[in-house]
Amino acid sequence: MIRDYYNRHALDEKLRGAPRPPGANHLAIGHRQAIAMVLASAGEEDAVERLLSSVTEFAVRFSAPGEWLAVSENDTPEGLQRRLDTLCSGRAHIVDQSEAHVLFRLSGPSTRRILAKGIGVDLHPTAFVAGASANALCGHISVNLARTGEDVFELLAPRSFAESLFDDLMTMGREHDLTAAFAA
Known part of the structure; x- marks a missing residue:
């Protein structure tokens, strides 16, 4: 049997209908944002942290020692992963977390x-x-x-x-x- 799967947002059912204007809160x-986990290789934690702190194209968030989350509203998941691979040049493992x-x-x-x-x-x-x-x-x-x-x-x-x-x-x-x- 062939099944068609389609990608839908986890909150499509909750936010269905006509959008309301935003309130004060x-x-x-x-x-559609790209999210990637950056896991520094052993002994490379400080170097990866310095590299990540130098970027302004996407947000970097501390997650754990040697582990950060990169969030981009402008990149595709593949684009963010390429950027991070180039930036870290083998010092870290990059895992897409967008979905x-x-x-x-x-x-x-x-x-x-x-x-x-x-x-x-x-x-x-x-x-x-x-x-x-x-x-x-x-x-x-x-x-x-x-x-x-x-x-x-x-x-x-x-x-x-x-x-x-x-x-x-x-x-x-x-x-x-x-x-x-x-x-x-």
């Missing part, structure tokens, strides 16, 4: 209060500065949390937990009139 769901993770971008004046309901990380601007990232639990779901702006946070979550995280974030943001839609 908004959850934008990444639809394995979902990007949640939470923005607005109440983002810290919304996230504080489910994340046990100090989100004060002096403790979690712009550009910082950390692995954390949001409720029961493991995420990579990054602060990308003054009142902007991004969460990378495994695709299999996307619906649950979406429901949790919408519940956490209910009193702050959180809206949600796919990112433009």
Whole structure:
């Protein structure tokens, strides 16, 4: 038997219908971004970290010692992998994670209060500065949390937990009139 499989986003069912205009507090769901895991070879951790810190074309987030996540809104997954392979020149292993993770971008004046309901990380601007990232639990779901702006946070979550995280974030943001839609 031949089956046709089609690629659909993990939150297509949740965000189906006419898009609503974003509110002051908004959850934008990444639809087409490239995500790659960079795993430094043994003894190359410092060199890879220096190389990754020099780039501005894509965001790099600390994930674990010798391990980073690279996120690009402009590259294809293959393009990001080629860039990283060229940049790291054999010092790291690059693994595409684009289909394995979902990007949640939470923005607005109440983002810290919304996230504080489910994340046990100090989100004060002096403790979690712009550009910082950390692995954390949001409720029961493991995420990579990054602060990308003054009142902007991004969460990378495994695709299999996307619906649950979406429901949790919408519940956490209910009193702050959180809206949600796919990112433009």
